[in-house]
Amino acid sequence: xxxxxxxxxxxxxxxxxxxxxxxxxxxxxxxxxxxxxxxxxxxxxxxxxxxxxxxxxxxxxxxxxxxxxxxxxxxxxxxxxxxxxxxxxxxxxxxxxxxxxxxxxxxxxxxxxxxxxxxxxxxxxxxxxxxxxxxxxxxxxxxxxxxxxxxxxxxxxxxxxxxxxxxxxxxxxxxxxxxxxxxxxxxxxxxxxxxxxxxxxxxxxxxxxxxxxxxxxxxxxxxxxxxxxxxxxxxxxxxxxxxxxxxxxxxxxxxxxxxxxxxxxxxxxxxxxxxxxxxxxxxxxxxxxxxxxxxxxxxxxxxxxxxxxxxxxxxxxxxxxxxxxxxxxxxxxxxxxxxxxxxxxxxxxxxxxxxxxxxxxxxxxxxxxxxxxxxxxxxxxxxxxxxxxxxxxxxxxxxxxxxxxxxxxxxxxxxxxxxxxxxxxxxxxxxxxxxxxxxxxxxxxxxxxxxxxxxxxxxxxxxxxxxxxxxxxxxxxxxxxxxxxx
Ligand code: ARG
Numbered sequence: 001x002x003x004x005x006x007x008x009x010x011x012x013x014x015x016x017x018x019x020x021x022x023x024x025x026x027x028x029x030x031x032x033x034x035x036x037x038x039x040x041x042x043x044x045x046x047x048x049x050x051x052x053x054x055x056x057x058x059x060x061x062x063x064x065x066x067x068x069x070x071x072x073x074x075x076x077x078x079x080x081x082x083x084x085x086x087x088x089x090x091x092x093x094x095x096x097x098x099x100x101x102x103x104x105x106x107x108x109x110x111x112x113x114x115x116x117x118x119x120x121x122x123x124x125x126x127x128x129x130x131x132x133x134x135x136x137x138x139x140x141x142x143x144x145x146x147x148x149x150x151x152x153x154x155x156x157x158x159x160x161x162x163x164x165x166x167x168x169x170x171x172x173x174x175x176x177x178x179x180x181x182x183x184x185x186x187x188x189x190x191x192x193x194x195x196x197x198x199x200x201x202x203x204x205x206x207x208x209x210x211x212x213x214x215x216x217x218x219x220x221x222x223x224x225x226x227x228x229x230x231x232x233x234x235x236x237x238x239x240x241x242x243x244x245x246x247x248x249x250x251x252x253x254x255x256x257x258x259x260x261x262x263x264x265x266x267x268x269x270x271x272x273x274x275x276x277x278x279x280x281x282x283x284x285x286x287x288x289x290x291x292x293x294x295x296x297x298x299x300x301x302x303x304x305x306x307x308x309x310x311x312x313x314x315x316x317x318x319x320x321x322x323x324x325x326x327x328x329x330x331x332x333x334x335x336x337x338x339x340x341x342x343x344x345x346x347x348x349x350x351x352x353x354x355x356x357x358x359x360x361x362x363x364x365x366x367x368x369x370x371x372x373x374x375x376x377x378x379x380x381x382x383x384x385x386x387x388x389x390x391x392x393x394x395x396x397x398x399x400x401x402x403x404x405x406x407x408x409x410x411x412x413x414x415x416x417x418x419x420x421x422x423x424x425x426x427x428x429x430x431x432x433x434x435x436x437x438x439x440x441x442x443x444x445x446x447x448x449x450x451x452x453x454x455x456x457x458x459x460x461x462x463x464x465x466x467x468x469x470x471x472x473x474x475x476x477x478x479x480x481x482x483x484x485x486x
Pocket of ligand 1: 028032114118322324326327328
């Protein structure tokens with residue numbers, strides 16, 4: 001093995017050495033070592049292109065290719081030791097390569113820079129973690145969908161302003177979360193589409209004098225095309241902040257669902273009981289069973305939003321093109337992606353194991369005159385203008401509050417006293433089951449509508465699953481090709 005002096009890649013211009021505190025402060029290894037595999041793959045594509053374009057001699061290129069491949073296998077076996085005296089993962093890989101194959105290793109960096117390298121690595125990394133997160137989000141959606149399918153007839157109060165509003169089914173309620181999360185997953189696809197171009201070959205900022213073939217490297221790394229402008233490619237991180245936004249929105253939507261699970265499992269609601277496996281107790285109060293998982297998910301949403309804010313603020317004052325501030329992008333987005341994958345996974349476990357207390361849900365609908373709109377709608381059907389019907393029902397509610405009655409308990413005589421248009425058939429309209437069943441408008445809360453919604457949401461999951469598989473296959477085949485020894 002050849003001994004390589006370990007200096008920074010840029011040390012030639014300096015008389016003196018950088019202070020160790022400078023090296024520590026500027027090092028990015030704590031975040032970019034996660035990119036090691038992608039960095040090696042990017043280098044493999046680059047060197048294969050350099051060979052093809054006859055920019056470096058084929059025998060050097062072959063040595064580099066085989067050296068990089070053995071580095072990848074070292075990584076896979078967990079045997080690639082990272083030297084933290086070297087400032088980043090790019091330097092680590094280049095030094096190891098040169099140790100393995102000799103000075104030819106120094107030809108790898110022809111016609112590229114760490115600026116385009118890191119931008120490319122990050123896009124490849126994001127592509128993978130986005131696909132993984134989408135699988136986790138879809139698993140969560142599926143757990144909600146299963147529960148919705150079982151509870152198309154389970155009636156509960158629907159709320160606005162946290163006040164009883166109209167009866168809904170539990171299916172309708174859960175499906176609302178399903179469609180939110182489904183958009184979150186789709187939004188990740190949009191982000192993937194926009195980052196589907198390859199910065200490699202943009203070099204430091206201005207492109208390069210070598211006759212490189214950027215279409216070739218883009219294709220080898222599974223990108224649709226190369227990026228169109230070298231300065232944009234090395235300096236823009238909208239793809240990173242867009243990913244962080246997608247993660248934040250997903251976290252916010254999970255948090256809102258968690259807030260409901262926390263409320264529903266309280267003694268006041270008693271709508272659900274979470275499984276022992278996914279709850280925890282109190283060190284002092286022996287009776288406690290706490291919803292810590294949803295609480296932590298609600299709490300961690302702050303981290304995701306915080307990362308998004310960090311990224312946006314990092315970018316706002318940056319002139320073109322690459323500035324070292326950009327190094328801060330990785331930790332932030334890695335954090336948010338890890339957070340949402342973890343949270344989605346735990347939340348789907350909570351959902352698929354929770355017990356639903358149908359009786360408590362139904363009993364809750366007895367309070368709050370939840371069928372008042374249905375009484376107004378009944379009057380409208382009898383020819384009373386809606387505004388007038390609204391007034392009559394308001395009066396009925398006041399009467400009930402004063403006399404401690406429910407609307408459905410009023411006698412026909414009492415009803416007639418409120419409006420001559422009310423007949424005996426009013427009693428068919430007031431049970432909450434009837435209220436729910438009659439709301440058959442598209443997207444409404446009727447069981448028939450829930451059946452249609454479940455079908456649509458399930459089809460969307462399958463479509464995403466197919467696309468995720470397709471993307472994964474494409475990436476896999478790129479890696480297979482790049483890892484063929486020469
Ligand atoms: N660690 C750097 C980053 O993450 C890599 C690029 C370094 N480029 C440079 N000009 N110092 O952004």
